[in-house]
Amino acid sequence: xxxxLLGEVLLIGLINAGLYGFLPISIILSYRISRTIAFVHAGxxxxxxxxxxxxxxxxxxxxxxxxxxxxxxxxxPATWGHRPELPxxxxxxxxxxxxxxxxxxxxAGIMSRRIAMLPVLVLTxxxxxxxxxxxxxxxxxxxxxxxxxxxxxxxxxxxxxxxTVTRHELVTLAVVAALSILLAVLLTRTHxxxxxxxxxxxxxxxIWCGVRLRRIGTxxxxxxxxxxxxxxxxxxxxxxxxxxxxxxxxxxxLGLASxxxxxxxxxxxxxAVVFSVLQTALIAGLFxxxxxxxxxxxxxxxxxxxxxxxxxxxxxxxxxxxRQSL
Amino acid sequence: MSSPGALVWFGLMILWGLLAPRYxxxxxxxxxxxxxxxxxxxxxxxxxRDISLATAGLYGSAIYLxxxxxxxxxxxxxGPDGWGLxxxxxxxxxxxxxxxxxxxxxxxxxxxxxxxxxVITLALQEIIERTIFTYDMAGGLSGGDRHGNVLHNPxxxxxxxxxxxxxxxxxxCLGWLAVVLMVMVRLRHSPMGLALHLVGNxxxxxAAVGVNPLRFRIYAFAMSGALAGLGGMIAAWxxxxxxxxxxxxxxVSLVLLAIPILAGLxxxxxxxxxxxxxxxxxxxxxxxxxxSYHLAAGGLLGGLALGTRGLGGLAGxxxxxxxxxxxxYRTARSQASTASLRASDGVTDVxxxxxxxxxxDRALRVMEAWLPPRPEVEFAARADDVVVSFGAVRALDGxxxxxxxxxxxxxxxxxxxxxxxxxxxxxxxxxPDEGTVFLFGSDASGLPAWDRARLGVxxxxxxxxxxxxxxxRDNLLAGAYQRIGANPARFLLGDPRxxxxxxxxxxxxxxxxxxxxxxxxxxxxxxxxxxSARRRAEIGRxxxxxxxxxxxxxxxxxxxxxxxxxxxxxxxxxxxDLGLTVxxxxxxxxxxxxxxDLVYVLAEGKILAAGTPIEIASxxxxxxxxxxxxxRLQPRSSTADQPPQPASANPxx
Numbered sequence: 001x002x003x004x005l006l007g008e009v010l011l012i013g014l015i016n017a018g019l020y021g022f023l024p025i026s027i028i029l030s031y032r033i034s035r036t037i038a039f040v041h042a043g044x045x046x047x048x049x050x051x052x053x054x055x056x057x058x059x060x061x062x063x064x065x066x067x068x069x070x071x072x073x074x075x076x077p078a079t080w081g082h083r084p085e086l087p088x089x090x091x092x093x094x095x096x097x098x099x100x101x102x103x104x105x106x107x108a109g110i111m112s113r114r115i116a117m118l119p120v121l122v123l124t125x126x127x128x129x130x131x132x133x134x135x136x137x138x139x140x141x142x143x144x145x146x147x148x149x150x151x152x153x154x155x156x157x158x159x160x161x162x163x164t165v166t167r168h169e170l171v172t173l174a175v176v177a178a179l180s181i182l183l184a185v186l187l188t189r190t191h192x193x194x195x196x197x198x199x200x201x202x203x204x205x206x207i208w209c210g211v212r213l214r215r216i217g218t219x220x221x222x223x224x225x226x227x228x229x230x231x232x233x234x235x236x237x238x239x240x241x242x243x244x245x246x247x248x249x250x251x252x253x254l255g256l257a258s259x260x261x262x263x264x265x266x267x268x269x270x271x272a273v274v275f276s277v278l279q280t281a282l283i284a285g286l287f288x289x290x291x292x293x294x295x296x297x298x299x300x301x302x303x304x305x306x307x308x309x310x311x312x313x314x315x316x317x318x319x320x321x322x323r324q325s326l
Numbered sequence: 327m328s329s330p331g332a333l334v335w336f337g338l339m340i341l342w343g344l345l346a347p348r349y350x351x352x353x354x355x356x357x358x359x360x361x362x363x364x365x366x367x368x369x370x371x372x373x374x375r376d377i378s379l380a381t382a383g384l385y386g387s388a389i390y391l392x393x394x395x396x397x398x399x400x401x402x403x404x405g406p407d408g409w410g411l412x413x414x415x416x417x418x419x420x421x422x423x424x425x426x427x428x429x430x431x432x433x434x435x436x437x438x439x440x441x442x443x444x445v446i447t448l449a450l451q452e453i454i455e456r457t458i459f460t461y462d463m464a465g466g467l468s469g470g471d472r473h474g475n476v477l478h479n480p481x482x483x484x485x486x487x488x489x490x491x492x493x494x495x496x497x498x499c500l501g502w503l504a505v506v507l508m509v510m511v512r513l514r515h516s517p518m519g520l521a522l523h524l525v526g527n528x529x530x531x532x533a534a535v536g537v538n539p540l541r542f543r544i545y546a547f548a549m550s551g552a553l554a555g556l557g558g559m560i561a562a563w564x565x566x567x568x569x570x571x572x573x574x575x576x577x578v579s580l581v582l583l584a585i586p587i588l589a590g591l592x593x594x595x596x597x598x599x600x601x602x603x604x605x606x607x608x609x610x611x612x613x614x615x616x617x618s619y620h621l622a623a624g625g626l627l628g629g630l631a632l633g634t635r636g637l638g639g640l641a642g643x644x645x646x647x648x649x650x651x652x653x654x655y656r657t658a659r660s661q662a663s664t665a666s667l668r669a670s671d672g673v674t675d676v677x678x679x680x681x682x683x684x685x686x687d688r689a690l691r692v693m694e695a696w697l698p699p700r701p702e703v704e705f706a707a708r709a710d711d712v713v714v715s716f717g718a719v720r721a722l723d724g725x726x727x728x729x730x731x732x733x734x735x736x737x738x739x740x741x742x743x744x745x746x747x748x749x750x751x752x753x754x755x756x757x758p759d760e761g762t763v764f765l766f767g768s769d770a771s772g773l774p775a776w777d778r779a780r781l782g783v784x785x786x787x788x789x790x791x792x793x794x795x796x797x798x799r800d801n802l803l804a805g806a807y808q809r810i811g812a813n814p815a816r817f818l819l820g821d822p823r824x825x826x827x828x829x830x831x832x833x834x835x836x837x838x839x840x841x842x843x844x845x846x847x848x849x850x851x852x853x854x855x856x857x858s859a860r861r862r863a864e865i866g867r868x869x870x871x872x873x874x875x876x877x878x879x880x881x882x883x884x885x886x887x888x889x890x891x892x893x894x895x896x897x898x899x900x901x902x903d904l905g906l907t908v909x910x911x912x913x914x915x916x917x918x919x920x921x922x923d924l925v926y927v928l929a930e931g932k933i934l935a936a937g938t939p940i941e942i943a944s945x946x947x948x949x950x951x952x953x954x955x956x957x958r959l960q961p962r963s964s965t966a967d968q969p970p971q972p973a974s975a976n977p978x979x
Contacts, residue, residue: 037444120440121375122630125587128580129626135577136619247576251448258445296456304449311438 005286011163012284013277018173019238020272022231023253024260025179026224031262032187032200033220034116036123040106041228042250043134046243047102048095048232050138053241055091057149088152095233096226103225104218106130111217116203135243143241151237172234176272179227180265187265196220255300258307275303335595336504339602343496352492353609354602358499359385359561361601362506364585365594366553369510371583372591373519374546375526376440378431379579380447381554383454384424386574388558390464392420393479393568404473413482413559421555428551432544451576465568479562495564502560503598506553509818510594513549516817517828520804522546523592523793530755531791531864535871536779536808581618584625586636592795593638600625600637635795650849681840689837690903696809696834697904698782698872703767706731706875706907707752707783712761714747714931721747722758723931729875734901734908736918738942739928740952745911746788748928749879752909753785754778766874780808782874788883790860792867794853798844801852801863802835805870831870838866841900858889862896869900878910882917890914894921915953919943927952 023041030038086094109115110126151168158165187193195216199206207213232246239245256275260268281287282295290298342354363385370376395416397408411419431450435443458464465477481490489498513519522542524532529539585604589596604625608616629636681689707729714722722744729735739745750756752763754775762771765781773781784805792801810831816824839845842862847855852863861881868876881897882890894917901908912918918925919939927934927948934952935945942948 031441035441037441121377122634124377124444125626126630128583129623129630131623132577132580132619132626133623136617136623139617139619140615244575244577248452251452251576254445255449258442262441293457293460296460297453300449300453300456304446304453307442307445307449308434308438311442 002286002288005281005284007161008163009281009284009286010277011161011165013280014273015165015169015173016280017269017273017276018169018176019231019235020249020252020256020276021173021176021180021269022227022234023250024257024268024272025176025183025265026228026231027250027253027257028260028262028265028268029183029196029220029224029227031257033196033217034111034123035200036110036120036127037254038221038224039124039127039131039250040103040134041131041224042247043131044099044102044225044228045232045235045249046135046138046246048099048229049236049241049246050141050143050232050243051098051229052091052095052233052236053143053149054141055086055094056088057143057147058085088150092152092230092233095229099229099232100222100226102134103228104222106225107218107221108214111214111221113207113213116213116217135247139243145240145242148238148240149236152233168234168237177269180269184265252303255303255307259303259310261310271306275299278302335598336500336507339500339503339598340497343493343500348492350606350609351496353606355492355496355499355564356561357598357602357605358503359557359564360582360585360605361503361557361598362560363554363557363582364589364597364601365506365510366550366557367582368586368589368591368594368597369513369522369553370546370550372586373514373522373526374543375591376432376543376546377443377583378428378447378547378550379444379576379583380431380451380454381550381582382574382576382578383451383459384427384551384554385558385561385582386571387454387458388420388424388555389479389562389565389574390458390461390568391423392416392559392562393477394464395419396480396562397477398480404475406471406473406475406477413480417556417559420559421552424555424558425548425552428547428554429544432547436540436543448576451579455571455575459571459574469568469570477568479566479568481566482563499560499564502556506556507594507598512818512820513814514592514594515828516814516824517803517807517810517831518542518545518814518817520796520800521807523796523800524804524807527793528791530775531787531867533755533775534753534779534783534785534787535805535867536776536784538774538776577619577622580626581622584622584629587629588625588632588636589629590632590636590638590640591634593636593641596636596638596641639795646849681843685840689840692833692837693841693869693904696830696837696870696872698809698874700732700874700905700907701766701782703731705729705764706733706766707909708764709748709752710762710764712748712751712758712763714744714751714756714758720931722751722761724761725928725931725933727752727926727933727936729907729909730924732905732907733923734898734921735910736922736925736939737909737911737928738913738915738918738925738948738952739934743928744931745928746879749785749877749909749911753783753877779871782872783877784868784871784873784875785877786861786864786868786879786881788880790857790864790884792852792860792863794851796852797849798839798847798852798855798863798866799832799835799849802838802866802870803831805867806831806835807871809870809872835866835870838869842866842869842896858885858893861885861893865897873906875907875909878908878912880911880913882912882914890917897921 023045026041027038030036030041110123115123115126151166153168153171156167158167158170187196195206195211198209199211199213199216203213231249235245235249252275256268256271259271260266279299282290282299339354343351346354363381367378367381370378394407395409395411396413397406398410399405399408409416427450431446435446438446465471470476484498487494487498489495521532521537522545524535524537525539525542525546532539532542581604585600586597589600604621608618608621632640635642705728708727710726711724712722712726713720713724725744725748727737727748737745737748747756751758751761754770754773754777758771762769764770765778765783768781770778770781793804796804810827813824817828836845836848839848842865844855844859844862844866847859847863852860855863865878865881878897882893885893894914897908897910898921900906910918910922919942922939924936925939925942926936927942927945929951935942935948937945943953
């Protein structure tokens with residue numbers, strides 16, 4: 001153990017938690033209204049990541065690869081090569097709007113009365129299908145994964161406790177923390193939150209109480225979609241644009257949402273902090289020189305263990321009282 | 327129709343090997359391990375209705391680890407590492423290892439809500455990617471190891487045959503697939519396959535006929551893992567050098583998942599067809615650069631559009647159309663059958679599709695031979711001082727009930743009286759806070775539902791619970807699992823004695839269908855039947871479980887008055903002819919008073935009254951609190967030989 005690293009590990013871990021904190025919020029919001037894991041958010045995050053990169057990075061070259069033009073099209077590839085080169089903050093706003101639109105569109109479809117009543121397994125499969133479609137489609141776009149786009153919050157950095165922290169990281173962390181608290185209040189203390197929770201509990205009953213299932217569902221999915229796209233864009237500043245990374249980010253987010261019982265946003269944020277600190281500790285060598293495979297086992301094994309324990313503690317034995325798994 | 331479909335597909339694959347260009351033969355070979363893995367997912371997703379997003383990880387692990395354990399370490403200091411096991415032994419180690427891993431996942435996630443299963447399997451996939459895939463001795467990172475050796479997977483020697491050429495290796499792989507398909511078809515038609523379907527459709531219904539849903543869930547996970555391991559073993563021979571781990575990451579799990587979903591959740595043959603299509607399409611349409619993401623998206627969304635029966639269901643419907651004619655004729659037949667049931671008041675001895683006396687006698691003889699001996703005890707069931715609370719609500723507050731052997735007992739009461747809760751307590755679905763349950767003289771308070779079913783308790787549910795995608799035959803046979811009782815391995819190995827037991831069960835199922843007047847629907851999907859026929863199919867499934875005590879939860883719920891009367895007549899005849907003890911909850915007071923020997927009335931969690939139908943109809947407390955004072959009821963005389971002995975009602979009743 002190298003305890004001298006502890007302070008830095010805690011600080012970096014806390015700051016990086018912002019990166020892991022966005023997607024669990026989207027996952028929980030969607031889950032609270034549809035009782036389904038909305039994998040579509042991984043796809044929207046991938047769209048957000050790629051769109052942000054394409055909108056703000058200053059490079060030449062076409063958006064789409066040549067082979068697309070070779071498939072029965074006579075268009076001149078050069079006309080597709082003009083990039084808007086938007087200011088990063090404007091680019092971010094466009095990406096958030098795009099994410100909201102995709103999320104809203106998906107929500108309008110999936111939360112229609114006919115489809116929303118389908119079994120959870122069916123809705124999960126739909127979500128997985130749309131996610132794969134989105135990631136597959138943006139995967140065709142031309143980006144350079146090693147070229148990181150600029151932060152929408154500027155490039156300033158600060159020295160805190162011997163650690164260099166960028167403004168991007170600080171703003172990201174602040175936004176995630178604020179959103180976790182705000183949405184927790186929204187869900188538990190407002191009428192809108194009550195409506196969302198009521199729909200999650202019993203959609204049929206909610207509808208008969210006059211709740212507009214499709215409208216509320218569309219709004220929730222639009223909001224969570226906007227958050228997912230925002231997450232994708234902000235992470236891209238750190239790791240570059242790679243749709244595959246968004247799946248990994250989603251998987252971690254899903255694990256963290258499970259730690260919060262798929263309902264508690266503050267608990268999920270705490271989980272993100274612990275996960276991030278543990279990851280930083282393993283990478284920085286707080287526990288000595290740990291092999292990569294062992295580090296992976298410790299990190300994700302711990303997450304798995306916490307999920308199982310949290311789920312077992314929070315629920316009674318439901319095996320025979322639930323008719324099906326999904 | 328899995329068996330003929332598998333044969334047709336297999337014939338086409340042989341032709342493909344003989345006629346297709348060499349590169350497409352290799353591509354088709356690569357579909358074999360994928361098809362094997364997808365067949366494992368069919369068991370898990372299609373039959374048991376669970377899900378795993380770690381399949382690609384397990385499949386990839388099997389490839390790397392099989393290569394590792396069969397590779398000889400050699401004598402050089404920096405040579406490749408390995409255990410040098412013979413492939414047969416290595417295969418057993420890998421298949422059992424992967425099966426055990428999945429069984430642990432099934433056990434870990436069993437008490438949790440289903441959503442956690444997705445999370446747990448995703449975490450397992452991630453752990454595999456971070457450990458086995460990046461372990462620098464297995465070759466997942468670069469195809470080599472940490473010493474810089476380029477790794478090779480040893481090729482099998484198979485009875486001295488030379489299988490090194492692409493075409494020969496293709497047929498070698500096809501042989502493996504044939505074995506897997508044969509096992510899958512046998513499994514599907516065995517009692518175990520039907521039990522898996524029942525568990526996937528409804529755990530409570532499975533437990534109610536003696537199938538332990540927890541155990542079968544673990545079986546499904548283990549089988550899925552075993553086939554992922556077997557697929558990995560075949561792929562290790564196919565690729566000869568460890569492929570990069572990118573081909574086995576989480577999105578690939580979704581591609582694999584898409585295969586059974588598009589094929590249909592009960593189509594063995596189409597899983598193999600779709601697996602082949604998934605491998606061949608991107609190669610054949612190379613210019614389109616179809617990504618695995620789009621394949622998965624197409625498969626998942628296509629499967630969604632086609633419904634749970636997928637492409638296999640479409641093909642099955644086409645086949646049924648060709649053989650049995652359009653649906654409108656089948657519907658006309660079903661309507662005629664329903665009309666005959668109504669007209670007969672449940673006693674199927676009228677003209678127009680009903681059973682002749684000798685047919686009925688024969689069906690009763692078959693059922694009598696199928697059912698276990700009825701015990702000679704005073705009470706089939708006894709629940710004493712049962713208390714069940716839901717938070718502040720006391721659903722049952724010291725209720726006691728006794729069900730005399732060979733009696734037909736009714737349980738009446740207003741909504742919220744606790745009837746279904748008492749039913750659940752007797753059936754073992756819900757454990758009481760206080761009180762005891764005796765079944766056939768022994769204390770069954772601590773037994774789970776499936777063990778109570780083994781004692782001879784079978785039940786139906788308020789809302790009809792049949793397997794809508796399966797035929798009436800399959801629905802009935804699913805109940806026979808515990809009565810057949812043979813070791814599943816004997817079915818898979820084709821033991822004639824085991825299959826003889828299965829044929830005996832089929833005879834009993836047909837007899838039950840005749841007695842319940844649903845034999846016309848024998849090969850129809852239960853989901854396509856009218857409501858009354860579904861209800862009778864559910865009762866038939868209970869009969870196949872060999873009940874000594876039949877619990878019927880509102881059997882006439884949702885039926886029109888004529889069908890209700892018919893159904894109660896039918897139940898009464900079964901009760902008399904087969905000597906079954908019946909306990910039923912019902913709101914149709916007249917029907918209960920007309921058919922039951924003994925009636926209990928439950929109100930606010932307590933027994934309000936108990937007695938013969940005549941006593942209940944004239945009971946002042948019952949009339950004032952449940953029946954209403956203006957209601958006039960004149961029950962028919964009881965058919966019981968001796969007046970049954972009720973549990974004492976609560977004071978004041």
